[in-house]
Amino acid sequence: MTSEVPVKVVIVGGVAGGMSAATRLRRLDEQAQIVVLERGAHVSYANCGLPYFLGGVIEERDALLVQTPEALRARFRIDVRVRSEAVAVDTAARTVTVRDLASGEEYTESYDRLVLSPGARPFVPELPGVERVFTLRDVSDTDRIAGELAAGARSAVVVGAGFIGVEAAENLRRRGLGVTLVELAGQVLPPLDAEMAAPLAAELRAGGVELALGTQLTEVRDGEVVLDDGRAVPADLVLMAIGVRPDVELARAAGLAIGPRGGITVDERGRTSDEAVYAVGDAAEKRDALSGESTLVPLANLANRHGRLVADAIAGRPVSARPATGTAVVQVFGLTAAATGxxxxxxxxxxxxxxxLHLHPGSHAGYYPGASPIALKVLFDPDDLSILGAQAVGADGVDKRVDVLATAIAGGLTAPELADLELAYAPPYGSAKDPVNMAGMIAENLVTRTDRTVQWHELDAARAAGASLVDVRTAAEHARGAIPGAVNIPLDELRDRAAELPDGDLLVHCQVGLRGHTALRLLAGLGRDAANLDGGYATWSAGQAA
Amino acid sequence: MTSEVPVKVVIVGGVAGGMSAATRLRRLDEQAQIVVLERGAHVSYANCGLPYFLGGVIEERDALLVQTPEALRARFRIDVRVRSEAVAVDTAARTVTVRDLASGEEYTESYDRLVLSPGARPFVPELPGVERVFTLRDVSDTDRIAGELAAGARSAVVVGAGFIGVEAAENLRRRGLGVTLVELAGQVLPPLDAEMAAPLAAELRAGGVELALGTQLTEVRDGEVVLDDGRAVPADLVLMAIGVRPDVELARAAGLAIGPRGGITVDERGRTSDEAVYAVGDAAEKRDALSGESTLVPLANLANRHGRLVADAIAGRPVSARPATGTAVVQVFGLTAAATGxxxxxxxxxxxxxxxLHLHPGSHAGYYPGASPIALKVLFDPDDLSILGAQAVGADGVDKRVDVLATAIAGGLTAPELADLELAYAPPYGSAKDPVNMAGMIAENLVTRTDRTVQWHELDAARAAGASLVDVRTAAEHARGAIPGAVNIPLDELRDRAAELPDGDLLVHCQVGLRGHTALRLLAGLGRDAANLDGGYATWSAGQAA
Structure with a gap:
């Protein structure tokens, strides 16, 4: 786009996607006129940091303000206008109607190319008293909540136990409030499977957060909320975090195509149904890497990436967005939970x-101090062996393993190929067989029928069909907690005591699945068919708590 | 191999590769007879933990002993014989001559399949007094060194600043000894490039380790060593860690093929030149993923992986080793260094x-407390864009980024495709643009000629050819330390002060390379051709210290 005639690009939304587009565009074209319209009072702020500012982890409010309009003007010659709302787009005339929220005056701005990056709005349901609730989307929201805290709020109800709800609950607790986390689903962090979320629920409770799962609000009153079971819960502050909806009003009114998921439809170059208009970030639909279908992935990394991409597209570069896998991580007091796919x-x-498949390896070599278990789950396609998704929960090394798995997905590695990854090993960092390698070996054993597993939620049905359950842990482990009805024959005694095994189908289990696998192989050698309880007692008991 | 006739497998070497082969083999074949011959007093010990036991980080010696012969017998029915040295192999007769090191007696053991996993020996050069030096290979070595420490050793010289030498130096320092680290190369950690190793040398010095680089020993005396510059250095204890050599005496004497790198030649199934003999671990050559040539990679993860693989091969499974990339990590006091490829x-x-390409991103979002810089270097092929290698140094998040890059290499991602990786982002863990994403964006800018860089070691030549150097950092940064002769025009003033720019070719630089890139693009828009100093002042100054 180093064209003869300078182009004028107007960008609606001055945070992740919009500002990435603006600065990239300037780097590609010194002559372009670039105008950024931001409805809020701030641009380029750290929206992922807002909960941590509430909790005092981030002490200085200024730290949230990564860039200012003045700095962006000085460095990038970008015309940044805050408190400036784009209220209408005329795609035929290629103009935007802008309302100056300070003065209330409106004016028209022309464009050659328009980039929409309005983000997503927290969803707030119809509810008596809903005008009392807060949401957490921008710095001004944070200021309002901080005002409530300063005014002496003692109790809070956070509605929605997704990533933002959990972060908010933890941070409000850190500020000393009594916090109840209300979630309609029967588990916290619905992006995870129930058995993976169970330890996070325990961690939240241990951190002093009351959980009200499988529940929703029916009313918000002064100082309390009412749940659908009739209970009233103290709530000087109510924060609604039950999800976001793409902010598509402007796009819809302009006649741009809206996709099946309610976001702005874009092609692989970020272009909307109008050739002069692009859209990025939480408001735009993505293509899902697994299904190929339209999806919404309201995550900052994709917003930033696609902001850069539409700048490239506007500059005439041959770019194309990769389909989205979706990778996310959240801190939950002393634990970390992450997921991809x-x-x-x-x-x-x-x-x-x-x-x-489930496993519970150590975060690093067990003989080096400080190792902690990671609950790791990998899902793969039994036909083409591609990795479909992964989840991990633990105190340390969780983000690393999920990043490796996200990269393996991007690189098209199969689940068994994870066994071959050469990952950095020294005792403080990992194991000679890294958790990800272990997952690959388990996958390979399943694919080659070297192991056969039943899932925690399949155990009852398998036993009802006549299979006997054998716990191959030590007697001491069995005594500390066992699955009702399991016969305990420790692995190291299994050869000698094979005669004691029940007739018929066998199910074996240990604590995490490894000894169970060895027991299954041993039994196979003795001519006995067995299945191994995937993830062992650890996964089964998490499933019971779920 | 669930064959009619049970096979007998003899395994020479009972640590990583050998024991992985033995236990996997038992899992695949309950009937096989499995004999493990281990020359030392222990099997399956944590050799990567030995330096940390010396330093007291691992407090209990028993923690190093991951398995015992008794436990292996009970669980896997493996016949483990310690202090049993395989002294000869007759491949025609398929027998091993075994010396019982306790009694001195020899006996013959037959085999159907033989697995050699003898490891590598620390290389000790010819040198006057060399009989006084210690090496660090197994638990018995550690016991001997611990004996010296207990006997009051006050000073140590560690020869060789590779991974083990650096770990040993740090841990001996932790025990309060005066430690000098002697290295023939002009840098510590020769597996890294010099400018990446420079901060690690500074960290070692800050930790109280004396460095003697570009130096070697000429003599070992009682209580001191003499260096080739004539200096005498106090040394109650001398530890030789200048590298290892594949332990191939047994294989060579048996007539097995030895490869170009001095290791045992094996095919992709781990089979040696004799169809009944396999070899794994540090003694066996690997195929290099980049060159396709034979290589030595004395790392525990590959030893374990290939131990499992030869068990699969012996059991008749269709397995094939992936070529080796080589990924390693080391702790250096408060820093971590890791490398792949x-x-x-x-x-x-x-x-x-x-x-x-070099970059210096934060370990996580800068607005969240505790972020620290990572020096990251990525090397890629300018023709097919494949990633050739990566190195990282920093206080936090280093192992994660190198593991992601190792996985990207395994998955065949190109360097620009790193920009598209969806990596887990929340403020405590990363940034919306992760360091690995940033590396991908820099690569993409180079490939598309959006950026053009000169390396730190090319700067002098570029200036000698007439290019003028412009420092686009702030005046305060420039005052704190600058490249001699650089003109300082801060980026935010560059448009207004363009007339001050020298004529002719321009080189721009900032602190880490990012503002330099913006400056280059700005100058391109003004019709001025410029190159950006890759990695900025940070990489350049590390290069000067190297």
Missing amino acids: WNEKRLRAAGRRYQA | WNEKRLRAAGRRYQA
Whole structure:
């Protein structure tokens, strides 16, 4: 686009996607006129940091303001206008009507190219008293909540136990408030499968957060909320975090195509149904890497990436967005939870064939101090062996393993190929067989029928069909907690005590699945067919808590 | 191999590769007779933990002993014989001559399949007094060194600043000894490029380790060593860690093929030149993923992986080793250094075309407390854009980024495709544009000629050819330390002060390369051709310290 005639690009929305587009565009074209219209009072702020500012982890409010209009003007010659709302787009005339929120005056701005990056709005349901609730989307929201805290709020109800709700609950608790986290689903962090979320619920409770799962609000009153079970819960502050909806009013009114998921439809170059208009970020639909279908992925990394991409597209570069896998991470007090790709619930709902596997390796070599267990779950396609998704929960090393798995998905590695990854090993960092390698070995054992597993939620049905359950852990482990009705024959005694095994189908289990696998192989050598309880007692008991 | 006739497998070496083969084999074949011969007093010990036991980080010696012969017998029915040295192999008769090191008696053991996993021996050069030096290979070595420490050793010289030498130096320092680290190369950690190793040398010095680089020992005396510059250095204890050599005596004497790198030649199934003999671990050559040539990679993860693989091969499974990339990590006091693939030195020596890029992103979002810079270097092929190698150094998040890059290499991602990786982002863990994404964007800018860089070691030549150097950092940054002769025009003033720019070719630089890139683009828009100093002042100054 180093064209003869300078172009004029107007960008609606001055945070992740919009500002990435603006600065990239300037780097590609010194002559272009670039105008950024931001409805709020700030641009380029750290929206992912807002909960941590509430909790005092981020102490200085200025730290949230990554860029200012003045700095952007000085460095990039970008015309940044805050408190400036784009209220209408005329795609035929290629103009935007802008309302100056300070003065209330409106004016018209022409464009050669328009980039829409309005983001998503927190969803707030119809509810008596709903005008009292807060949402957490921008710095001004944060200021309002901080005002409530300063005014002496003692109790809070956070509605929605997704990423933002959990972060908000933890941070309000950190500020000393009594916090109840209300979630309609029967688990916290619905992006995870139930058995993976169970330890996070325990961690939230241990951190002093009351959980009200499988519940929703029916009314917001002064100082309390009412739940659908009739209970009243103290709430000087109510924060609504039950999800976001693409902010498409402007696009819809302009006649741009809206997709099946309610976001702005864009092609692989970020272009909307109008050739002069692009859209990025939470408001735009993405293509899902697994299904190929339209999806919404309201995550900052894709917003930034696609902001850069539409700048390239406007500059005439041959770019194309990769389909989205969706990778996310959240801190939950002393634990970290991360996920990439699809979870089991979604695969099941979509009717996809999948194989799940669970393991509980240490974050690093067990002989080096400070190792902690990671609960790791990998889902793969039993036909083409591609990795469909992964989830991990633990105190350390969780983000690393999920990033490796996200990269493996991007690179098209199969689940068994994870066994071959050469990952950095020294005792403080990992194990000679890294958790990700272990997942690959388990996958390979399943694919080659070297192991056969039943899932925690399949155990009852398998036993009802006549299979006997053998716990191959030590007697001490068995005594500390066992699955009702399991016969305990420790692995190291299994050869000698094979005669004691029940007739018929066998199910074996240990604590995490590894000894169970060895027991299954041993039994196979003795001519006994067995299945191994995937993830062992650890996954089964998490499933019971779920 | 669930064959009619049970096979007998003899395994020489009971640590990583050998024991992985033994236990996997048992899982695949309950009937096989499995004998493990281990020359030392222990099997399956944590050799990567030995330095940390010396330093007291691992407090209990028993923690190093991951398995015992008794436990292996109970669980896997493996006949583990310690202090049993395989002294000869007769491949025609398929027998091993075993010396019982306790009794001195020898006996013969037959085999159907033999697995050699003897490891590598620390290389000890001819040197007066060399009989006084220690090496660090197994638990018994550690016991001997611990004995010296207990006997009051006050000073130590560690020879060789590779991974083990650096770990040993740090841990001996932790025990309060005066430690001098002697290295023939002009840098610590020769697997890294010099400018990447420079901060690690500073960290070692800050931790109280004396460095003697570009130096070697000429003599070992009682209580001191003499260096080739004539200096005597106190040394109650001398530890030799200048590298390892494949332990191939047994294989060579048996007539097995030895490869060009001095290791045992094996095919992709781990089979040696004799169809009944396999070899794994540090003694066996690997195929290099980049060159396709034979290589040595003495790392625990590959030893474990290939131990499992030869068990599969013996059991008749259709397995094939992936070529080795080589990924490693080391803790250096408060820093971590990690690397995967080839470094720049090796690429240059091999005459390969490559493009290097350096960046210095934060370990996580700068607005969240505790972020620290990561020095990250990526090398890629300018023709097919494949990633050739990567190195990272920093206080946090280093192992994660190198693991992601190792996985990207395994998945065949190109360097620009790193920009598209969806990596887990929340403020405590990363940034919306992760360091690995940033590396991908820089690569993409180079490939599309959006940026043009000169390396730190090319700067002098570029200036000698007439290019003028412009520092676009702030005046305060420039005052804190600058490249001699650079003109300082801060980026935000560059448009207004363009008339002050020198005529002719321009080189721009900032602190880490990002503002330099923006400056280059700005100058391109003004019709001025410029190149950007890759990695900025940070990489350049590390290069000067190297």
